[in-house]
Amino acid sequence: MSAPSAVSPAIPTPARPVSAWVLAQLGSIVGPQHVLSDRGALRTYASDALATFAVEPGVVVLPASTAEVAEVVKVARSAGLPVVPRGSGTGLSGGALPVPGCVLVGLSRMKRILEVDLANRWMRVEPGVINLDVSKRIAPDGYYYAPDPSSQSVCSIGGNLAENSGGAHCLKYGFTVNHVLAARLVTYDGTVVDLGSAVPDTPGFDVLGVLVGSEGLVGIVTEVTLRILRKPEATRTFFATFPSTTEAGHCVSEIIGSGIIPAAIEMMDRLAIEAAKAATGLDWPDVGAALLMDVDGPLAEAEHTSQKAVELARRTGALEVRVPKDEDERLLMWKGRKSAFAAVGRISPNYLVQDGVIPRTAIAEVLAEISRLSQKDGLRVANVFHAGDGNLHPLVLFDAKRPGEEQRAEALAGEILRICLRHGGSITGEHGVGADKAPYMGEMFSEADLDTMARVRCAFDPEQRFNPGKVFPTPRLCGDRPGIYSPHPAELSGLAERV
Amino acid sequence: MAVLALPATPADAILGVPPTRVFRPASLDEAEEAVREIARDGLRLAFVGGGTELDLGAPPSALDAVLYTTGLGRVLEYAPLDQIVTVEAGVPLAALQARLRGEQQMLALDPPWAERATVGGVVATNAFGPRRTRYGAVRDLIIGVTLVRADGTRAKGGGKVVKNVAGFDLPKLMVGSLGSLGLIGTVTFRLHPLAETSSTVLFPQVTPVAAGRLVLEMYAAQLEAGAVAALWTDRGVEVGCRFEGFEAGVRQQRDRLSSIAQKLQMPAEVLDGSSADGFWRRHTAAREAPASLRAKIASQPAESPQAAAEAWAILREALQAPRAVLYPTLGLGFVAGDVPEAGALILAIARARAALALHGGHLILHAAPAQVRGQTDVWGPAPAATFLFRRLKDALDPEHRLAVGRLVGGL
Ligand SMILES: Cc1cc2nc3c(=O)[nH]c(=O)nc-3n(C[C@H](O)[C@H](O)[C@H](O)COP(=O)(O)OP(=O)(O)OC[C@H]3O[C@@H](n4cnc5c(N)ncnc54)[C@H](O)[C@@H]3O)c2cc1C
Numbered sequence: 024m025s026a027p028s029a030v031s032p033a034i035p036t037p038a039r040p041v042s043a044w045v046l047a048q049l050g051s052i053v054g055p056q057h058v059l060s061d062r063g064a065l066r067t068y069a070s071d072a073l074a075t076f077a078v079e080p081g082v083v084v085l086p087a088s089t090a091e092v093a094e095v096v097k098v099a100r101s102a103g104l105p106v107v108p109r110g111s112g113t114g115l116s117g118g119a120l121p122v123p124g125c126v127l128v129g130l131s132r133m134k135r136i137l138e139v140d141l142a143n144r145w146m147r148v149e150p151g152v153i154n155l156d157v158s159k160r161i162a163p164d165g166y167y168y169a170p171d172p173s174s175q176s177v178c179s180i181g182g183n184l185a186e187n188s189g190g191a192h193c194l195k196y197g198f199t200v201n202h203v204l205a206a207r208l209v210t211y212d213g214t215v216v217d218l219g220s221a222v223p224d225t226p227g228f229d230v231l232g233v234l235v236g237s238e239g240l241v242g243i244v245t246e247v248t249l250r251i252l253r254k255p256e257a258t259r260t261f262f263a264t265f266p267s268t269t270e271a272g273h274c275v276s277e278i279i280g281s282g283i284i285p286a287a288i289e290m291m292d293r294l295a296i297e298a299a300k301a302a303t304g305l306d307w308p309d310v311g312a313a314l315l316m317d318v319d320g321p322l323a324e325a326e327h328t329s330q331k332a333v334e335l336a337r338r339t340g341a342l343e344v345r346v347p348k349d350e351d352e353r354l355l356m357w358k359g360r361k362s363a364f365a366a367v368g369r370i371s372p373n374y375l376v377q378d379g380v381i382p383r384t385a386i387a388e389v390l391a392e393i394s395r396l397s398q399k400d401g402l403r404v405a406n407v408f409h410a411g412d413g414n415l416h417p418l419v420l421f422d423a424k425r426p427g428e429e430q431r432a433e434a435l436a437g438e439i440l441r442i443c444l445r446h447g448g449s450i451t452g453e454h455g456v457g458a459d460k461a462p463y464m465g466e467m468f469s470e471a472d473l474d475t476m477a478r479v480r481c482a483f484d485p486e487q488r489f490n491p492g493k494v495f496p497t498p499r500l501c502g503d504r505p506g507i508y509s510p511h512p513a514e515l516s517g518l519a520e521r522v
Numbered sequence: 523m524a525v526l527a528l529p530a531t532p533a534d535a536i537l538g539v540p541p542t543r544v545f546r547p548a549s550l551d552e553a554e555e556a557v558r559e560i561a562r563d564g565l566r567l568a569f570v571g572g573g574t575e576l577d578l579g580a581p582p583s584a585l586d587a588v589l590y591t592t593g594l595g596r597v598l599e600y601a602p603l604d605q606i607v608t609v610e611a612g613v614p615l616a617a618l619q620a621r622l623r624g625e626q627q628m629l630a631l632d633p634p635w636a637e638r639a640t641v642g643g644v645v646a647t648n649a650f651g652p653r654r655t656r657y658g659a660v661r662d663l664i665i666g667v668t669l670v671r672a673d674g675t676r677a678k679g680g681g682k683v684v685k686n687v688a689g690f691d692l693p694k695l696m697v698g699s700l701g702s703l704g705l706i707g708t709v710t711f712r713l714h715p716l717a718e719t720s721s722t723v724l725f726p727q728v729t730p731v732a733a734g735r736l737v738l739e740m741y742a743a744q745l746e747a748g749a750v751a752a753l754w755t756d757r758g759v760e761v762g763c764r765f766e767g768f769e770a771g772v773r774q775q776r777d778r779l780s781s782i783a784q785k786l787q788m789p790a791e792v793l794d795g796s797s798a799d800g801f802w803r804r805h806t807a808a809r810e811a812p813a814s815l816r817a818k819i820a821s822q823p824a825e826s827p828q829a830a831a832e833a834w835a836i837l838r839e840a841l842q843a844p845r846a847v848l849y850p851t852l853g854l855g856f857v858a859g860d861v862p863e864a865g866a867l868i869l870a871i872a873r874a875r876a877a878l879a880l881h882g883g884h885l886i887l888h889a890a891p892a893q894v895r896g897q898t899d900v901w902g903p904a905p906a907a908t909f910l911f912r913r914l915k916d917a918l919d920p921e922h923r924l925a926v927g928r929l930v931g932g933l
Contacts, residue, residue, distance in 0.1 A: 142738065142824035143853075165744075187687045198685070200694075201662050218907050222820050222882050223659075223853055224648065226901045226930040227911045228703070232661055232694030236687050256744035276603055282626065282715035282768075321746060324771025331768075380683045382604040412685040413604075449686040456688055467688055468678070475669075475677035475918070476690035482913040494689070502917075 039124065041081035045102045049084050049126070052094040057132070059083040068127050071114040075429075076458055080107065080121035085129045089207060089215055089245040092128065096243065096488070097213040099126040105491050108239040110150065110182030113174045115376055116457030118185060118238050122491055128243055130181050136160055137246065145204055145221050147248045150181025157249060166251045169196040172453070173361040181244050187236030189453035191287040191360070192317070194411035196252070198453070200235040207246035208234060211488040221248050233479060238455050239490040241483035255319035258286065259329035260353045263341040267311035268292050268406070270340035272387035274314060275410045277335045279383065283328045285411055286317040289360050292390070294370070294405035295418070299359040302366030307359070310342060314410065315360050363407040364418065371403065371420035373429070377436045379443035380452040383413040392442050393417055400435050402428070414452035415443070441466065456494045465496045478502075525556040527587070534588050536568055537581035538892060541588045548593040550610065550668070550676075550707045557705060558674030560587055561923070567672075568925045569701035571612060571643030574635035577816075577889040578647055579700050580900055583927030589705065591642050598708060599682070602627060605713040606682050608666065611642025611706050627713045630657035634809040642706040648698035652749035652764070652805065655851045657714060660697045666710030667693040669703070672919040676707070684712045695914070702925040702933060703918045717766035720748070721776040722798035724791045725761040725783065728752075732788060733761050734827035737850045739782050745775050747851065751805050752827070754834055754846035754857075761850075762801045808847050813858035814891050815841060815867065819874070821883030823853035829881040830855050833874040840870035856888070864893035871898050901930040908933075 041060065049058045059065070060082045069077040081104060086092045099106045109119040109129045121127050133149035136156070140146070141164055146157060154175040157168040171190035172178055178188070184206065189198045196202075205219035219231035234241060265271040271290055278285060291299065291313045300307050307313065314336070318328040333344050347353035367374050381389050390406060397404040403420040417439050421432035440450045440463055450456070450463045464473060473495060481487070481501035492498070527543040534544050545560075547553035560567050565586035570576065572592070594610035597618065601607070602625040609618060615629070616636040622628050632651030633644055643649070645667075650659050657663065666680035669692065679692025696706050725736070733752050740747055740763070748766035752759055765775040776792055783790035793801065817837070821829035830848045834857060838844040841859030848855035861867050871894070875885050887900040908931040915922065915933050927933070 140822075143822045144741075187691075189685060193685070197658070197662060198687075200691070201658060216907050216910065217905075218910075220882075220905075222822055222884065224698075224818070224820050224886075225884070225905050226698075226886060227905055227907060228699060228914055229661055229694045229697050230907050230910050230914070232691050232697070236691055253741045253744060255746075279605070280603055282718065284715070320767075321744060321771050321775050323774035324767055327768050327770040380685050382601065382606075382683060384601070384603045409685070413683055414685045447681075448683050449681050449688050451688050452683075452685040453687055460688075464689065467681075471675050471677045472679065472689070472692075475671065475675070475692060476679065478917040479690045479692070479695065479914065482910065482917040485913075 041104070041124065042102065045098060045104070046082060048098045049082065049095060052098065053084055053086045053091050057085040068109065068112070068129070069121060071112045071117060071119040073115055073117045073120065073457070073459055076117045076120050078121045078123055080127035081124040083127045083129055085132050087132045089209065092209045092243050092245050093213040093215055095126065095128060096209055096211065100212060100486070100488060106243070106489050108181070108185070108243045108489065110179030110185070111153070111177050113178045114182060114186060114457065115378065115454040116451070116459045118455050118457040118490070118493065120458045130179065133245065141166060143221060144251050145248050146251050147246060148180055149246060150179060150184070150244050152180045154178050154180060154183055161251055165254050167254055168249055168251055169202055170199045173364065180247050180249070184235055184244055184247055185237065185239045186453065186455045189409070189414070191289055191409060194288060194409065195284050195286045200232060202250045203231065203235050203247060204250055205248035206231060206234055206244050208242040208244055210242045211484040211486050219248070237480070238457060238494055240480050240494060242489060255325070257322040257325040258317055258319040259325045260315070260317050260347055260356065261329065261333055261336070262345045262356055263314045263336040264308055264310040264343045265312045265314070265341055268390045269387040271312035271314050272390070272410070274336050274339040274341065275386065276384055277339050278332050279411065281331065281335060283318065283332055285332065286319045288314060288316045288411040290314055290406070290408055290410035291360070291363065292406040294403060295363050295367070295407035298366040298370045298405060299363050301369040302362055303355070303359050305355065305359045308343065315356055360407070367405055367418045367420065371422070373421050373423045375419040375421070375432050375436045377415070377417045377419065377439050378451050378454040379415050379440050379448060381413045381415060381443050381446045381448040383411070385446045386410060386413060389415070389442055389446055393439055396435060396438055400431055402432055402435055404435070409452070412452070413448065437463070458493050461494055461496050464494065525552045525559065530588065536570070536576055536585060536588070539582045539585045541585045543587050545587060545589040546593050547589065550594060553589065553591070553594060553705060553707060554670050554674055554676050556589055557670050557672070561673050564921070564923070566923045566926050569642070569646070569705050571640030572614060572635065572638035574639045575643060575647040575649065575888065579928035580932070581895070581927070582925060583932070591640060591705070594707065597621060606665065606684065606710060607713055608682060608708055608710040609641055610708050612640050615639050615641055615644055622713060623716065626716045628716050629711050630663060630714045631660065634806060641709050645696055645706055645709055646699055646701050652751045652849060655750060655849065656746070656748040656766070661694050663711050664693045664697065664709060665712050667696050667706060668708040669696060670705040670707050672704060672921065672924050680710065682710050700925050700928050702915065702929050704924065717748070718768045719772050719795060720764055720766040720798070721772050721795070722762045722764045722793045722801060723776050723779045723783065724793055724798070724801055725788055726791065727758050728761050728788060730759060730827040730831040732786070733759060733850055734824065735786065736761065736763070736788070738824070739786070740779065743778055743782060745779060750849060750851045752848040752850060753805060753808055754848065756838070756844065760801070762798065762805070764798065805847060808845050809856060811845070811858070814861045814889065815894070816856060816858045816887070816889040817871070818886045818888055819855045819857060819878060819883065821853050821878055821881040823851060825881045826850050826853040826855065829878055829883055832877040833857065833885065836870050836874045836877060840867040861891050861894065864891055867894055868897045875902055904931040
């Protein structure tokens with residue numbers, strides 16, 4: 024649950040700074056100007072977009088190549104320091120939140136597009152490349168990269184990979200994991216290994232499938248081969264308003280039940296519409312709920328499915344159906360949707376972004392439950408979400424200046440996750456578990472489930488060098504083989520010490 | 523309630539390696555108990571579903587017991603409106619599809635031997651058919667799994683909602699694992715609506731190069747084929763492109779492809795609805811017909827017609843009644859035939875592998891006579907990530923008792 028607009032917390036400083044030996048080693052690998060250890064810089068990197076959590080890293084390193092990343096990891100290892108990878112820092116679950124005294128490895132300098140192969144429909148990029156820049160590069164050729172998180176103009180491909188990020192158009196096209204063909208990984212001991220391939224069905228376990236969504240816990244990704252798609256011939260969009268989220272939820276079920284696979288189908292409730300209007304100046308009416316939907320594909324298919332979907336919207340109680348008159352108006356509608364998180368800042372001093380999943384058919388019921396909770400607690404909740412796959416994003420509004428309100432907002436956001444679980448859903452659909460939701464993992468998974476996942480993590484990183492303390496609710500050692508720590512010679516001679 | 527171990531018969535052997543006992547649990551509880559019992563005795567175990575792809579992989583390097591999953595035959599939860607289904611591993615794919623068809627839905631996987639192949643087996647072997655072009659492979663459709671680890675621990679991963687990033691992705695780890703990391707007990711899949719209609723444009727006689735050209739032209743024209751298959755025999759190559767969806771879109775796409783064919787001067791035939799069944803039956807027959815050799819070939823998609831043509835030219839020399847199926851949009855295909863003489867085939871496989879490697883590709887033997895297996899690695903060169911495969915094996919099956927030696931790298 025993130026609070027992009029929450030008050031800055033006090034940032035704890037690590038008990039001991041990173042030793043001069045480590046700083047010198049890192050400087051010799053990436054160049055001293057790319058090793059940041061002054062207080063100002065360390066504060067800058069103390070949080071991701073989950074600003075309620077902040078920890079100063081021991082040092083920030085900005086490598087420029089796979090080889091540099093590997094050397095950096097080796098130094099961190101020999102000094103016994105944890106390593107936290109970081110992309111653009113837009114994560115909403117504290118995935119890139121520093122661990123006290125860690126080496127924070129920022130990938131923002133690695134942003135080259137290395138190779139484009141249109142005939143085979145893939146593109147090889149460095150992890151710091153911004154999501155939208157992938158599509159921009161191939162747009163002139165009529166291709167695009169499908170996963171489109173709302174943060175796509177700032178978030179990195181490496182972060183997308185680590186979080187298995189989704190977006191509005193993932194309903195039809197799938198998530199990051201369905202669009203990654205291969206990745207280069209630096210593991211805990213600095214080994215560089217390629218997982219997957221642009222050629223399908225390499226023998227062995229689907230380690231690439233495990234890597235995607237592993238939240239920076241198994242290594243640092245330094246290269247990614249992405250699947251790219253030919254643009255669909257036509258896209259048809261409509262915006263429909265409803266008296267309440269009940270009718271809108273029913274409409275979603277009817278459309279999907281009719282055999283249509285929309286490219287995207289997004290829902291906003293009254294409060295979210297109000298916020299989007301305040302932020303963009305869109306002339307949307309004041310209604311209980313709205314749906315924004317795209318269908319795409321070959322022209323005749325898109326025409327047919329959009330007509331059919333509009334009919335279904337009318338039949339399920341739409342008050343009004345608007346079709347954008349041109350591409351500009353269409354983009355404006357989508358801007359209204361994509362800016363909805365930030366827009367909530369217009370109607371509330373602070374808010375938390377929650378991310379939970381329920382079966383699509385439970386949308387109306389769950390929103391009603393959330394609304395009851397919201398009334399009981401006296402806190403407003405705005406809903407703007409990926410309705411097609413039941414991925415809710417309740418925004419819990421609060422005022423941090425009122426004593427205790429932030430805690431109550433946190434508690435309410437937590438209750439929402441429990442509602443999702445009671446309906447057979449998940450505690451996160453795209454923002455990840457990170458530092459934020461680790462405590463809830465035990466409510467979704469059994470001890471045996473978590474043990475099995477921990478074993479998988481340990482197979483990649485037996486020392487838990489990467490992102491320790493994230494995802495898993497309780498610390499666990501890797502089997503009966505605790506971290507194989509061997510002191511560095513410099514350390515033995517008293518030049519360095521462990522933090 | 524102890525699960526009875528039954529004495530094995532010669533029919534229980536896997537690639538000629540006989541177990542001493544078999545288990546036929548009737549529920550997941552019984553299966554878990556059997557696995558515990560086997561663990562207690564330190565026995566080496568393999569799981570068998572419909573037995574359709576048992577020849578995939580190397581023979582087990584040790585085998586004491588076989589556990590048949592066919593008794594795990596229940597559909598546990600089917601939510602048509604949420605388009606998800608949870609089934610036990612032993613449910614045959616065709617039986618599941620029949621059930622889903624009642625709600626105008628499908629699991630978008632169409633591998634061969636659907637009558638016998640169980641969903642657990644389909645996951646464990648990463649089996650697929652022509653639909654993969656549009657809907658992806660098992661990894662793109664599996665959203666949850668319950669597995670029983672080597673020590674009998676039951677664990678689940680994923681869930682029953684389509685979108686979910688909580689925890690490590692255990693479902694994907696099971697795909698293609700051949701049961702070497704644990705018993706796949708139940709699987710949850712996302713489902714798709716059945717298409718309203720379909721139409722296939724058939725190219726009865728094309729060259730491999732023309733088949734490749736056709737695929738590129740389709741992308742250029744923004745056509746979205748649901749399936750493309752090329753059937754190779756000694757008489758030549760025929761290609762079928764299928765469009766699926768609502769009537770209007772299907773009609774428009776098949777007409778456009780027909781005009782592209784005219785422009786390229788490629789004779790083509792439009793086969794609407796069930797009139798295309800003949801072609802797709804020939805396709806399935808080509809994949810299912812008994813053959814002592816079956817090899818999967820893979821390369822970059824755009825190069826696959828050329829790569830397949832080269833592999834075909836080499837392999838057919840060493841095969842009787844050779845045939846092949848290529849999915850040019852995927853870069854994957856299968857070559858099959860009977861083996862008159864093992865020595866010639868061993869050489870041919872090595873040459874075909876070298877030819878494919880030039881296209882970044884590889885060849886995996888799905889079936890081969892014992893003499894051939896003895897002289898050539900069924901998986902080919904082990905990928906760089908094999909050390910991670912080994913560590914995963916160590917982590918989940920520390921005593922190496924499950925499907926031992928079947929996987930790449932001797933795992
Ligand atoms: C306004 C807003 C809207 C958003 N909308 C969406 C949305 O629609 N859908 C969605 O899915 N998310 C959304 N997000 C969340 C966020 O943008 C995504 O999770 C994104 O993928 C994070 O990318 P990043 O580069 O900022 O990664 P960071 O936040 O820097 O890191 C995220 C995780 O990735 C790891 N990591 C980063 N790079 C690497 C690497 N190279 N190797 C290994 N691990 C690495 C980090 O350790 C961390 O665990 C939104 C966020 C904001 C602020």
